[in-house]
Amino acid sequence: MLSNRTTKLLTIGLLVAAGTLIAETKKDLHFNVGPKAGVSIINPYGSISVKPSPGNTVVVNAVLRSDKVEIDNTQTGNRVDIQSHLLSGADPDSGRVDYVVYVPADASVTLHCSTGSLEAEKLHGDVTLEGAGAAVDVHDVSDAHVHVKTMNGAVTLDNIQNGHVEVDSVSGDVTMRSVTGPLIQVVSTSGKINYIGDFGSSGEYRLTSHSGDIDAVIPEWTSADVSARSVRGEVHDDIPLQPKSHTWFSMDKGRAFAGTVGRVAVSSTVVLRTFSGRIHLRKRPEKQQ
């Protein structure tokens, strides 16, 4: 048997939970759009997840935490704008809205969110994700520009093919797995940068962190022209590189290395730079290949 006190606590808990559920509302929006539509979502508190829709429709499934927030939406031609509109007295909890949005795979998507998470998957239109504290996850995207700006949110990019990728993060860690394309550029102030993949076949890969470590793990078949340099930190190279006959910066031992791995003819250019972080170029273990 439950004691009186436990029963009271359980009752209060149930009432609070019920109150939350009652206040929480769902809102669904549908928009018909043409090819290469533009979709923009601004959400101060909460998450945004964007997935491909089968047809030329934009479907917005939103869960609003309370009546202190409402959703403004407009469609102008082929462009859809969604914005969470905080009403008086809204706070991070009551102003929270979680979105799951289905867009045509070729749509250009722009997401803004200050906290929470931003996620985009299986798209081949341009993707722009910005948010001071937002955690960003982009995966299974091809033939697209992917631009990410965060202050301290972690950034994860997975399976991005033929991408034009630009990531700027002040202190959030950036992790990339199987990310290839003509331009892959990451700039961070103190965040760590992890790259796991083969650097594609003819792109430019520039990974820079001022004080964060840079780790690149590459498979055996990688072809790349690699240069790494840490001004005050260390560099480690576990892979035999064919040294270059000429480099325009001094190759201080333990602070820089440069050379070619694999076939020169199909190699990408890889530039790893840090001021005080550590750079490590490693071969991926066989079992992960």
Place this chain on the structure above:
Amino acid sequence: MNCVELQQSLAEVEDASTEEQRSHLRTCPVCSALVKELNLIVSAAVDLRCADEPSPRVWNSIEAALRREGLIRPSRTSLIPSFSSRWGALAWLVPAVATLLLCFAIYLRHTSPITETARQTFVSTPAVNAADLNDEDLLQEIADNSPAVKTQFEENLRQVNQSIRDAQSWVDESPNDAEARRLLMDAYQQKSMLFDLAMDRSLP
């Protein structure tokens, strides 16, 4: 006159009108492009300064139309008006600082691909003080409008300012090192991004 001498001489004769300058520009496409861009920036800046301010009626009409369409609401405090009201007539400083940062970035981009000879002898270093970019105003703005994230902005701003100082010291130490300049440019871009994020419409 070589590339380095020309770029140094531009500090004194900005329009590259001396015979020596003209003679070098005729044979050097890199410097010619640089001078063309500088002239473009100078002329654009003059146009901006001379642009007529529309009458208040125009702004009022636009505001009324936006309100009618529900695109702006009276209850929401925008960062932009707040900047304007705080700085009054000096509000133009915000885009001016952004323009200066942009010019600085363009300048650095143009100096990196110059010839190896020029790179070896190019010694001028940009002297921009990170502390002059109105950090306090930015933090005050965040404190007023998004106090929950003020500490995070403060810490990240501190890190970015430190990175600018580090990169600047490296440029001072190794003025011929293009990577040092690139790192400095990246550090400034990070700071510019922080300002950008602080003005982000998604901030509550």
